Amino acid sequence: MTGAWTLRAPCSGQDGFAPNQDAWRTAQDLKRLCQARLGYCKPCPFRAECIATIKPSQAKFDGIAGGRLWCDGEVIDALDDVSDEELAEPKLRPSCGTEAGAKSHTRNDERICPSCRQAAREMDARRQAEKPKRQEQLQLDFAGTT
Ligand code: SF4
Ligand SMILES: [Zn+2]
Incomplete structure (x- = not known):
């Protein structure tokens, strides 16, 4: 350095x-x-x-x-x-407001902007909500093979 x-x-x-x-x-x-x-x-x-x-x-x-x-x-x-304050100011991009936008901030060593943070949170919540459904489906598929 x-x-x-x-x-x-x-x-x-x-x-x-x-x-x-x-x-x-x-x-x-x-x-x-x-x-x-x-x-x-x-x-x-x-x-x-x-x-x-x-x-x-x-x-x-x-x-x-x-x-x-x-x-x-x-x-x-x-x-x-x-703290996130130690990261650079986020640059706003056309992808802001999406999970991909959040990833762009991370890849560029920036703080995640509020709309990307919200989008990432919503995607996370959706994934969590879908997890039990997916597990249930897997169990059904497995049961069907026996
Ligand atoms: S943050 Fe850690 S690695 Fe960076 S300059 Fe300070 S002591 Fe060194
Ligand atoms: Zn953003």
Whole structure:
């Protein structure tokens, strides 16, 4: 990382925040390697700058940035006080107001805009409501095969 703030960050001069790909294979390995370093981010006032610089989702980053542990650009662990405020302002796109719009925000390391958040919530609720129906159908299908 570059920038004057990086010299004042708690992780300045430390290594192991983005382990070499040869050193791990699974997300669990990465967690074992990096998890202890998440503590450095706890008092760090530069989490937003860190995420904006690394752009972990876009870069498919593996390692620690902004109080989160990322694997292939997805958060697999995080400090308990991380906040969406640490992500960039959402850009509004034609896909806003849909679940795909919400995914675009995430892929671009942005906060999810209110209409995309609402759309994602509704899709989630619909999936939850459909789950029992699907399970019932599977049981019926299974019963029909015996
Ligand atoms: S958020 Fe964590 S990784 Fe990023 S600069 Fe701060 S201490 Fe370093
Ligand atoms: Zn949106």
